[in-house]
Amino acid sequence: MSDASMTIDGAAPTAAPNSQRFRLRLRWDLLVLLAPLMVLTLIVFDIPLLTTAYWSVSDADTGALTPKYFQEFYDSNAYMRIIWRTLAIALEVTIATIVVGYPLAYWTTKLRPRLRMIVLGLVVITFWVSILVRTYAWIVILGNAGLVNRGLMWLGVTAKPVEFLYNELGIVIGMTNVLLPFLVLPLYAAMIRVDQRLLQVAETLGAGRMRIFWQVFFPLTIPTLAASAILVFILSLGFYITPAVLGGGRVPLIANMMDLLINRFARWEIAAVVSVVLMAITLSLYAVYQWLRERYQ
């Protein structure tokens, strides 16, 4: 696959003139195969995104370039507050997935192969169930008469129901639940790849269990942990369903704000500005994610 032109591997060993003609025909063949997806991506993805970017910087009436929508966005306390809240919740969710996900992945690597497959199977199954269904279930579990509150009251931990729903706590719980597999699965894969001999060497040299874990094992899993954490953070930024359902409209995040701007207030230009800002944050974090993956894997 080192040939500079668009050819099929291995088409080379034909005689030279023939091969020239063969290649030319191939080039058209290949373009025909690529065309449907190129056209689709161009029309249904690239052009709409560019249109949105254009809307964010052009005057709605005159079409002239203007920074006024960015200015309006930046000057508005309401928009900025939602942006900061989204970043804060994304950070909380990321920390929560690390705190609960890392031990789960680590524990899984220590299981017998059969049990391991069962645990991984459970993680993959939850991964497959629609976000809407998983979010919905939390209303039942966390509601005032829900499972958790009745359990807490029965145990005497609290006299009246704890408000889990329609606030940030509910959103963080729901999002952590949805995003956990994105951290656990890659982390498990990385932990399995850690060279056991390194741990044995540390043990022979007299290191205790805690020291082996923190000074040998944990540092080896940091690149994957960091990459997965960034992925979870990126995914949190664009969450729409979970904050809408578990926040009950009281705790809008960026995505819910975009929904309101389009469907309620018809402020497309501001929605376009928010899209551009969210896109810039997402892509720069994604670049870091890719860099980490390529550097350490």
Next chain:
Amino acid sequence: MSARGRISDLWLGVFAILVLIFLCLPVLIVAPMSFSDAKSLEFPPPGFSLRWYENLLGNPIWVEAGKNSLLLATLSSTAALIAGTLASYVLVRGTFFGRRALEANFMAPMIVPSIITAVALYIFFAQTGLLGTFFGLVLGHTILAVPYVVLIMQAAIRGFDVRIEQVAATLGASQWQILTKIVLPNLAPSAAAAWIFSFVMSFDEVVVTLFVSGTYMTIPKRMFNELMLQVNPTVTAVATLLIAFNLLALGVLLLLTGRKKLFGAGMA
């Protein structure tokens, strides 16, 4: 192993099992609720009944939403599979300037938050008259499924021995013959897996649908609307059917691709 080591292992185990319960709880709780005979959402359910399923199937809006969802998922996953497979073949076997950029462009709908895609499609479709049309909805779902098809099919084509194609070329087969008679038939299991994957993605999709579907109702859209209004136990029946449907699809995928590949695809 020291006694302290065993105790910390025990704590790790207890904590990990609690996390696993946390992870599975939503899936475990919805199914029993759907068979409840109580009017409100109570867990555990006081008695058994099929009233919510009867409610669901007797409601023309849900039935209509179900038909729309099936048609939408079938059309969009088929379109994504055809366009994605052809392009994947060129991406894997061809070498040309801009190949990586093109691949990144095809994968982008998976990386860009779907809310951005939704807003962009809304603005673009509104200007081109596609907003609220079924065709526009199919286009939106197709573009979201494309990255998964490209991911799965590229892996499949990479795993297919290029020498078989070379032999066919030496024996005088045209590029078209190689593709249709040799490559594609051998990719059938992966293609089926990619189709099922796209189908499930489309069947569960909410965000883009909410923005571009206009008056068309789909199952997840209807479910979302219900959730925003009031808590209606009929939704537990829908949710249970969706879980069953997704697990069935997962089972078929396992049969088609084997466990190993599936975990690979699921990580993306």
